[in-house]
Amino acid sequence: MIEKMEVVRIDIPEGCNVIVGHSHFIKTVEDLYEVMVTTNPHLKFGIAFNEASGPCLVRYEGNDEELVKQAIEAAQRIGAGHTFVIYLKEGYPINVLNQVKNLQEVCRIYTATANPLQVLVVETDQGRGVVGVVDGYKPKGVEGDEDKEKRKRFLREVTKYKK
Helix, strand or coil, rough: EEEEEEEEECCCCEEEEEEEECCCCCCCCHHHHHHHHHCCCCCCCEEEEECCCCCCCEEEEEHHHHHHHHHHHHHHHHCCCEEEEEEEHHHHHCCCCCHHCCCCCEEEEEEEEECCCCEEEEEEEEEEEEEEEECCCCCCCCCCCHHHHHHHHHHHHHCCCCC
């Protein structure tokens, strides 16, 4: 029986992105760390994972102390078992998302974003679970020709190879 439904706001610092997902095994933290460091050696990141059995600890890794702290705080606020949170900067989710999704213990990615983010969490007598996310804002209209050109310029800019 549902005891409570909660909207958990996830703070995303300027210049950062966040990935929120669901996994099923304690090894998630190590495997996510390995994906992050082998995909982009310049990427700064913090990972937190809510263990769902045994001691039920928030497990964590990362190479940036502030991002690790942010990930732990977000995971604690969400409070749902087997949920993981990755904060990253100096790169984009698109750089790591396929590798993250291909980890055998990752069940689902809820979102990968830099937009304002809310996680919808339900609480039962057993625990908490993520039922969805609100990523950014609702549409304000349909793009016109000028908007298309802006989008294409932006995409060319962010996909340029930088030494």
